[in-house]
Amino acid sequence: MRIAQVSPLYESVPPLLYGGTERIVSYLTEELVREGHEVTLFASGDSKTSAELVPVCERSLRLDQDCIDPLAHHFIQVEKILKYQNDFDIIHSHTDYFGFSLGRRTNRPVVSTLHGRLDFNEHQLIFNEFREIPLISISDAQRTPLPGANWLATVYHGLPTTLYSLNKQGGDYLVYIGRISPEKRVDSAIEIAIRSEIQLKIAAKIDRVDRTYFEQKIRPLMRHSLIEYLGEISDEEKNELLGSALAFLHPVDWPEPFGLAMIEAMAC
Amino acid sequence: MRIAQVSPLYESVPPLLYGGTERIVSYLTEELVREGHEVTLFASGDSKTSAELVPVCERSLRLDQDCIDPLAHHFIQVEKILKYQNDFDIIHSHTDYFGFSLGRRTNRPVVSTLHGRLDFNEHQLIFNEFREIPLISISDAQRTPLPGANWLATVYHGLPTTLYSLNKQGGDYLVYIGRISPEKRVDSAIEIAIRSEIQLKIAAKIDRVDRTYFEQKIRPLMRHSLIEYLGEISDEEKNELLGSALAFLHPVDWPEPFGLAMIEAMAC
Numbered sequence: 001m002r003i004a005q006v007s008p009l010y011e012s013v014p015p016l017l018y019g020g021t022e023r024i025v026s027y028l029t030e031e032l033v034r035e036g037h038e039v040t041l042f043a044s045g046d047s048k049t050s051a052e053l054v055p056v057c058e059r060s061l062r063l064d065q066d067c068i069d070p071l072a073h074h075f076i077q078v079e080k081i082l083k084y085q086n087d088f089d090i091i092h093s094h095t096d097y098f099g100f101s102l103g104r105r106t107n108r109p110v111v112s113t114l115h116g117r118l119d120f121n122e123h124q125l126i127f128n129e130f131r132e133i134p135l136i137s138i139s140d141a142q143r144t145p146l147p148g149a150n151w152l153a154t155v156y157h158g159l160p161t162t163l164y165s166l167n168k169q170g171g172d173y174l175v176y177i178g179r180i181s182p183e184k185r186v187d188s189a190i191e192i193a194i195r196s197e198i199q200l201k202i203a204a205k206i207d208r209v210d211r212t213y214f215e216q217k218i219r220p221l222m223r224h225s226l227i228e229y230l231g232e233i234s235d236e237e238k239n240e241l242l243g244s245a246l247a248f249l250h251p252v253d254w255p256e257p258f259g260l261a262m263i264e265a266m267a268c
Numbered sequence: 269m270r271i272a273q274v275s276p277l278y279e280s281v282p283p284l285l286y287g288g289t290e291r292i293v294s295y296l297t298e299e300l301v302r303e304g305h306e307v308t309l310f311a312s313g314d315s316k317t318s319a320e321l322v323p324v325c326e327r328s329l330r331l332d333q334d335c336i337d338p339l340a341h342h343f344i345q346v347e348k349i350l351k352y353q354n355d356f357d358i359i360h361s362h363t364d365y366f367g368f369s370l371g372r373r374t375n376r377p378v379v380s381t382l383h384g385r386l387d388f389n390e391h392q393l394i395f396n397e398f399r400e401i402p403l404i405s406i407s408d409a410q411r412t413p414l415p416g417a418n419w420l421a422t423v424y425h426g427l428p429t430t431l432y433s434l435n436k437q438g439g440d441y442l443v444y445i446g447r448i449s450p451e452k453r454v455d456s457a458i459e460i461a462i463r464s465e466i467q468l469k470i471a472a473k474i475d476r477v478d479r480t481y482f483e484q485k486i487r488p489l490m491r492h493s494l495i496e497y498l499g500e501i502s503d504e505e506k507n508e509l510l511g512s513a514l515a516f517l518h519p520v521d522w523p524e525p526f527g528l529a530m531i532e533a534m535a536c
Contacts, residue, residue, distance in 0.1 A: 057393075071339075072390035075365040076397050079372075097343040104347075105373060122340035125325075129344050211480050 006093040012060040013047040017232035018205040100130040119145040142257040164267040171244040173199040181210040183254035203233040274361040280328040281315040285500035286473040288528040368398040387413040410525040432535040439512040441467040449478040451522035471501040
């Protein structure tokens with residue numbers, strides 16, 4: 001089949017550091033190519049893929065200091081896909097509303113995988129508007145707030161089995177991987193570590209909107225001698241960090257739609 | 269003529285507090301109605317207009333604590349306009365890229381007034397993509413970075429002449445009105461006030477992305493006894509504040525595309 005994969009542009013495909021959605025788009029794209037499909041990937045120009053890459057912007061947007069308005073690039077992406085639309089049997093979007101709007105402008109089938117939580121007020125309204133759009137959920141639980149949407153299937157995230165490996169010597173520290181924001185409860189992870197008297201290593205990104213939360217609530221907690229903050233890390237560093245840990249902590253306080261870091265920890 | 273006015277949804281039309289774009293959409297809409305046109309306004313549900321209002325969301329989004337994803341409402345807005353498109357002779361968009369994308373989905377003429385600066389990297393790319401879209405500038409200077417875009421006309425902002433009035437007793441303080449962010453240089457306004465030994469009253473909004481800048485750079489400067497921070501204010505309060513001031517300070521450090529606050533100050 002001739003398949004278009006449409007990735008968000010915030011991270012490269014695969015991402016160098018943080019980036020769950022772009023990581024999954026990469027695994028999926030590479031596997032489709034391996035199975036003999038003709039795949040075109042619409043992603044940032046610093047992506048690496050064995051599919052044909054249509055670069056939408058020069059570099060991935062989140063860490064690009066020159067990028068002021070990431071939205072503009074996603075609007076351009078839709079127009080680029082429409083230019084090539086007749087080359088595809090199916091268009092697979094990972095860009096939420098942009099994919100929905102695209103679905104109304106093309107006669108090619110567009111299917112959207114939703115990567116986030118769906119329980120905001122806005123979700124009721126937008127899925128009510130775009131009720132014909134075919135959707136893939138990443139867990140059955142993700143569908144709960146929107147039982148009436150046009151769900152086609154649940155496709156769980158997978159990982160290449162060779163990616164992470166266990167250090168059989170074991171380790172003596174706890175690890176937290178992901179994002180620092182109120183709903184992810186890194187404060188709980190820190191409390192668990194301190195009360196257990198075990199070292200905690202934190203590898204996580206901080207979004208601009210969470211910067212004040214980080215400075216006010218989390219940085220003071222990190223001053224404890226058991227807590228070490230590593231910033232964002234690469235896949236290679238993640239393998240070492242996860243594979244040698246005593247345990248992975250994931251004390252989230254929100255309806256996590258999948259939790260990629262959990263299967264990464266289990267893949268070691 | 270049957271005219272659709274398409275407003276951003278961040279503020280009501282007119283806005284209760286801060287909101288230059290929505291303020292202009294309101295003046296324009298009311299004047300078009302007064303001149304006998306049949307005007308439909310696509311705006312937040314808390315807008316007040318003599319045109320026909322199509323409410324896109326219940327309340328304006330910026331100060332709505334329940335609004336997590338304002339983008340969703342703007343996608344819904346486009347679909348609502350498309351449902352009614354045949355009722356209009358012309359669609360006038362104030363929503364940037366959403367209007368451009370809409371322009372490619374309808375056979376009705378869509379004209380876009382651009383309310384912001386146009387010198388980001390992204391602007392070259394997006395105006396190159398949407399080069400056929402007819403555009404209105406709010407000053408000739410605004411066009412400078414994009415000389416090749418499809419400019420139809422410059423329409424300067426206007427104000428109802430009855431809105432603001434001068435307090436002829438005069439006043440003894442300086443005033444700063446607008447937004448607190450690095451390019452607006454409220455720090456310069458504070459320095460001017462302190463060096464002139466004249467009181468400065470600041471009425472301004474602070475966006476979430478500027479919160480850290482405010483806490484780190486501006487709040488410490490506001491501790492000076494000559495500086496008074498009022499938060500955001502209504503039109504009525506603005507009239508009193510501007511009309512009784514000694515002078516208005518606007519020491520911006522960016523290519524201000526128009527500067528609505530400047531004509532508000534001059535209207536007193």
